Amino acid sequence: MRSVRARAAIGATLVVAVALVAAGLAVLLVLRDNLIGQADLQAEVAAREVAGQLALDTRFEDLDLDDAEDHPVQVTDEEGRVVFVSQGLQAVSGTRSPGVSPVPSASVGATASPDDDDDDDDDGDDGRRPARGEVSSDDPDLSDGTATVDGKHADYRFAAVEATTSAGITLTVHAGAPLAPEQEAVDTVRGAMLTGLPVLLAVVAGVTWLVTRRALRPVEGIRREMAAITASEDLARRVPEPDSRDEIAALARTTNETLTVLEASVERQRRFVADASHELRSPIASLRTQLEVAEAHPELLDLPGAVADTVRLQVLAADLLLLARLDAGERPGTARLEVGALVREEVSQRAADRIPVTVEVTEGAAYEVNGSRGQVARVVGNLLDNAQRHAEGLVAVSVAADGRGVRVEVRDDGAGVPQDERERIFERFVRLDDARSRDDGGAGLGLAIARDVAARHGGTLTVHRAPEGGAAFRLWLPRAA
CATH class of the missing domain: 3.30.450 (Beta-Lactamase)
Structure with missing residues (x-):
């Protein structure tokens, strides 16, 4: 039934x-x-x-x-x-x-x-x-x-x-x-009951059937529209929302909200695939050209350029793989991390940076969080890379307590981020300086990865104006329990 x-x-x-x-x-x-x-x-x-x-x-x-x-x-x-x-x-x-x-x-x-x-x-x-x-x-x-x-x-x-x-x-x-x-x-009462009971039950069944049919009519409309959306794969369509304020109206609103989120997710995935394909095409084409030239004229081989393109492909592939794992809901580890020591270690490995990094961490203070050491280090590295690309002469990173969490702030003295662009820069493959070369500017995935990792760790990543006039990226992570 x-x-x-x-x-x-x-x-x-x-x-x-x-x-x-x-x-x-x-x-x-x-x-x-x-x-x-x-x-x-x-x-x-x-x-x-x-x-x-x-x-x-x-x-x-x-x-x-x-x-x-x-x-x-x-x-x-x-x-x-x-x-x-x-x-x-x-x-x-x-x-x-x-x-x-x-x-x-x-x-x-x-x-x-x-x-x-x-x-x-x-x-x-x-x-x-x-x-x-x-x-x-x-x-x-x-x-x-x-x-x-x-x-x-x-x-x-x-x-x-x-x-x-x-x-x-x-x-x-x-x-x-x-x-x-x-x-x-x-016997008289029993006979009256036996006669009236079937009639009353028939009335109850009929009324229930009609009332239920009327009540479920909007559900049938929702079902038909969802079937049409499935057949057409047009996620821009929406199911009809009844004027009532009952559970069916709530179901229709929730369904439309789900379709909106799904449409945005699919569109984001399409843009991601298109941008990833575009980003991969350039280094692959460059590497192929160099290899073809080297095959015909070995003396003209640009070995450093080929290595640079290969490294760029490796980095881009690693970024795409990390984003795929984050989108799949990968949960971070639960290891206890000392953020101050992690920042010092990350900075110590960047001796070849264009601008020396200033580290501001209170000596003897413990700033412990729970999470994946590799992913948190990746966030700090991405923020430092971004600061190095835009700074004119100053890059500084500080670690301090902030309420029930730990705040890591990376500042530079560059041009900063316009107010209306402070959320868009965290989208994937977004670069504000379109004239900047891809080799210098990267693929536009660093800040997107940093925010996703921060969210997976229960924290936040925001951008503000630095006292030096540039951008100040603030990473907040909850303290270890």
Whole structure:
């Protein structure tokens, strides 16, 4: 099932179905409990009414049982024998005894059917009647059962109440209340739920399908546009952004931002390849020309020039390789470096520089950072190379603490960098002095490499105006933990 709309509709329908089924079961259980409670109350009232009459020594044949069809009655003695049943009761279950045929009982005969002629004999010596019986005040025993009354079989709820006659005989009255109304009500509610549930689920599924379709319509537009961009390879195109402020609008904006970054990256890669090809073509063409001349006229071979072109090719290839590794996300090392010692060592290896380099490092101070020694040394070397090309008579490098990091500053007294060019000079293959020869100016990769290395080490590289009037390049690196 690959459709989001279908999954959403089915999921919503299942959730609603589970909720409705649970709610329906709860309603049916509560309704059934309430109706059974009413049946229990009716059975108890009927049982206590009959028990009250027996406690008043009412004879069985004189018991008031007007609703015997709805409330069948069975009376048992202390030994569980049936001594009385209501009229029309043909079968019963769920009571103390399943019998429906009364049997004579000597213990209740005198009480149940007293002779009118013996009334005087029952008086005491002082002419008073014996004390009357009583009905048990305990909660009645309740049970489920069945009864057949006048040929009609049905389920009943029976209540058992004990009654004690004036003669001390204990009788148990079982009176039933029909469960047919409860069953009919539960069946009616259940039928209504079973009929309405599919209709309601169909409505939920349909509404969810339509709402999801409407909500996902912008996503389909985004998908179509992305497919068109993929087919055309035109990264200048953008996906439509809906007017809503929901997640889909955020997705469209993020997609367009990603396309913008991707377009810039691809364009930068194209320029990089074009510039690299251009930069490589010149020394390769020069070297080839020298070799061809040397082949034809060995005495005209410019060996120093060939070596210089070869070195230039080697340096350019190394720069391109380093940029490729940086673009691939190569992480710097975690070695602990002492920046002051590294700067002194780098300067000491530049004895052949056109202008001597002045080093300003506080003696005894420790300026430690974490990173790749070779890459940090490469940054310092590139900055010194840049200063040597533009300085008139001064090149200075200083190392100092700067907040939570270490600052390396390389200054010169040259023409400096115009304010509006201070970011562009860090782009690859950018040279501000177009008239400068490539041999003297390099390929324009040194500052780009320096900034990328600084960023990989968690630092920054910026350019400012030096006090001497030239450029001041400031490399900031975080201190070692």
